[in-house]
Amino acid sequence: xxxxxxxxxxxxxxxxxxxxxxxxxxxxxxxxxxxxxxxxxxxxxxxxxxxxxxxxxxxxxxxxxxxxxxxxxxxxxxxxxxxxxxxxxxxxxxxxxxxxxxxxxxxxxxxxxxxxxxxxxxxxxxxxxxxxxxxxxxxxxxxxxxxxxxxxxxxxxxxxxxxxxxxxxxxxxxxxxxxxxxxxxxxxxxxxxxxxxxxxxxxxxxxxxxxxxxxxxxxxxxxxxxxxxxxxxxxxxxxxxxxxxxxxxxxxxxxxxxxxxxxxxxxxxxxxxxxxxxxxxxxxxxxxxxxxxxxxxxxxxxxxxxxxxxxxxxxxxxxxxxxxxxxxxxxxxxxxxxxxxxxxxxxxxxxxxxxxxxxxxxxxxxxxxxxxxxxxxxxxxxxxxxxxx
Numbered sequence: 595x596x597x598x599x600x601x602x603x604x605x606x607x608x609x610x611x612x613x614x615x616x617x618x619x620x621x622x623x624x625x626x627x628x629x630x631x632x633x634x635x636x637x638x639x640x641x642x643x644x645x646x647x648x649x650x651x652x653x654x655x656x657x658x659x660x661x662x663x664x665x666x667x668x669x670x671x672x673x674x675x676x677x678x679x680x681x682x683x684x685x686x687x688x689x690x691x692x693x694x695x696x697x698x699x700x701x702x703x704x705x706x707x708x709x710x711x712x713x714x715x716x717x718x719x720x721x722x723x724x725x726x727x728x729x730x731x732x733x734x735x736x737x738x739x740x741x742x743x744x745x746x747x748x749x750x751x752x753x754x755x756x757x758x759x760x761x762x763x764x765x766x767x768x769x770x771x772x773x774x775x776x777x778x779x780x781x782x783x784x785x786x787x788x789x790x791x792x793x794x795x796x797x798x799x800x801x802x803x804x805x806x807x808x809x810x811x812x813x814x815x816x817x818x819x820x821x822x823x824x825x826x827x828x829x830x831x832x833x834x835x836x837x838x839x840x841x842x843x844x845x846x847x848x849x850x851x852x853x854x855x856x857x858x859x860x861x862x863x864x865x866x867x868x869x870x871x872x873x874x875x876x877x878x879x880x881x882x883x884x885x886x887x888x889x890x891x892x893x894x895x896x897x898x899x900x901x902x903x904x905x906x907x908x909x910x911x912x913x914x915x916x917x918x919x920x921x922x923x924x925x926x927x928x929x930x931x932x933x934x935x936x937x938x939x940x941x942x943x944x945x946x947x948x949x950x951x952x953x954x955x956x957x958x959x960x961x962x963x964x965x966x967x968x969x970x971x972x973x974x975x976x977x978x979x980x981x982x983x
Contacts, residue, residue, distance in 0.1 A: 684696070771847065
């Protein structure tokens with residue numbers, strides 16, 4: 595075996611031992627594999643051990659890859675000329691996840707007292723693109739499972755409050771989701787609430803400040819097609835209890851309908867999520883509905899349903915796109931029925947065109963649906979208020 599192959603085998607054995615120690619809650623065994631040559635690292639290592647030994651993990655595996663690089667001058671001076679960083683893929687799964695989650699991480703190794711030890715987790719290649727980070731990598735976590743919801747919360751986040759809101763929201767979604775749309779859903783939700791807005795963006799793999807105005811996101815976690823999770827911006831804690839619960843309900847609809855994988859147009863995904871979340875709170879319209887109706891009075895009704903582009907983060911009229919999408923779904927439920935709204939969405943989710951879905955579920959063409967929806971908006975605008983459900 596080549597020296598490189600021998601070293602890779604030693605690194606993998608060390609990482610396997612670290613993972614086993616965390617899973618079996620063998621703190622002493624874990625700490626024997628940690629170097630203190632960087633005085634700040636033992637505290638960091640203890641944080642990782644605490645997270646990995648207490649999270650409700652059903653799988654944890656780290657595969658070290660051959661890719662490696664030398665350290666920056668300052669780090670070499672601290673850790674020694676023989677230290678290096680190596681890439682690993684960590685695969686983990688929480689209770690309630692519908693799939694594994696993968697993240698790429700970089701681990702720093704060195705020879706210490708004749709033993710190969712982990713010496714750091716801060717060294718990364720220069721000019722590396724922004725990638726999602728595991729929440730347990732970023733800071734101390736608490737976790738809990740409650741009535742179908744698994745919540746992991748960053749430092750300072752009140753776990754019980756988040757879990758109670760999530761459980762109540764889940765009950766409302768189960769009660770209000772149209773029939774036929776929950777067939778493949780386990781009924782379980784996994785939710786992450788990072789400690790800070792910066793951690794929120796790190797979990798998502800987004801640039802600082804880019805998601806500042808977003809309350810929560812539902813997406814496939816990690817670097818590949820991982821588990822569907824809700825990630826909440828901790829700023830959402832500033833919302834009223836009712837508004838916060840509506841946000842969580844909206845995101846849970848995305849989980850229930852697997853919308854990250856759906857071929858349905860974005861307006862249908864977001865409109866349905868808004869419709870379910872507002873239905874659970876009588877008299878509460880989608881946030882920018884009054885703005886939409888004001889624009890209808892001034893400029894007439896939109897010529898078409900909102901495009902996918904209008905839902906991109908940073909779009910100027912993002913809130914109005916959500917309101918228009920809600921008004922499409924509300925029109926279908928009011929004019930036809932909630933069952934037909936569910937059938938309509940199911941057709942789109944199966945990959946059928948808007949015209950095919952409309953013909954199948956509503957017995958009208960796409961063009962006629964748009965005409966009727968535009969007339970509906972004009973009536974609402976003239977009434978100056980959103981009509982009661």
